[in-house]
């Protein structure tokens with residue numbers, strides 16, 4: 001059984017998609033051991049509680065400096081003995097020690113087709129604003145392993161979503177979630193739980 005921790009900051013619709021797919025058996029051999037939020041008001045925490053999942057709040061604001069927060073965050077992850085950490089809308093600067101200690105065991109969902117509209121500054125609606133401003137006709141979502149480079153780790157799954165001429169950033173954000181994010185993230189967890197993913201020469205391979 002793959003022990004999964006999910007890190008969130010907001011509404012947690014991606015978390016909900018994972019919970020639903022565990023419950024309906026689409027994701028097999030995985031259990032959500034903990035949901036960690038930096039924001040005590042995140043609705044994602046409510047979703048965890050409603051589903052009997054441990055919920056933890058750990059905010060950088062409660063620590064004197066970033067190093068102290070990072071140490072506490074690592075200790076919290078370690079205490080749940082996780083095989084996989086899923087970043088599902090987690091808007092926090094990650095501890096450098098995470099990349100080494102949990103190498104190829106942390107995945108993130110990003111709401112564009114990486115390498116477009118990603119990297120520093122591209123989060124939330126800004127990603128979709130960027131896609132609309134450039135006038136691309138396809139966008140989508142990407143699940144990737146996390147390394148020290150923002151949105152730069154090995155790409156695991158991608159799914160394209162069409163852009164319509166009258167889209168607003170909000171409408172596009174919703175379509176990317178419905179058509180891509182909520183499908184890809186559970187799929188990625190299921191593939192990892194089934195032992196079907198490896199990283200070779202910096203690239204993720206699905207067997």
Ligand code: GRF
Nearest residue numbers: 010011012013014089109111
């Ligand atoms: C998603 O768009 C995700 O791609 C991004 O943050 C958003 C999280 O939404 N990184 P939710 O909290 O899962 O509803």
